[in-house]
Amino acid sequence: MYIITDKCRFCDTCITVCPAEAIERTYPIYRINRSLCIECGVCKENCSFDAIIFI
Ligand code: SF4
Numbered sequence: 395m396y397i398i399t400d401k402c403r404f405c406d407t408c409i410t411v412c413p414a415e416a417i418e419r420t421y422p423i424y425r426i427n428r429s430l431c432i433e434c435g436v437c438k439e440n441c442s443f444d445a446i447i448f449i
């Protein structure tokens with residue numbers, strides 16, 4: 395599953411590119427809603443801060 399780490403700089407790019415609207419602007423760190431995520435990896439590919447990891 396994909397996870398947003400504390401390297402996130404809240405640029406919102408991942409939210410824009412996610413085809414499943416699975417990323418939520420939660421505080422203090424954005425969260426990927428696992429029930430919506432289709433694990434396409436597009437968010438990770440587009441994060442300029444390397445803040446999204448797959449575990
Ligand atoms: S693209 Fe990366 S830095 Fe930007 S909001 Fe998403 S996880 Fe954070």
Ligand code: SF4
Nearest residue numbers: 412431432434435437
């Ligand atoms: S892996 Fe795909 S569906 Fe899941 S949060 Fe990232 S962009 Fe959205």
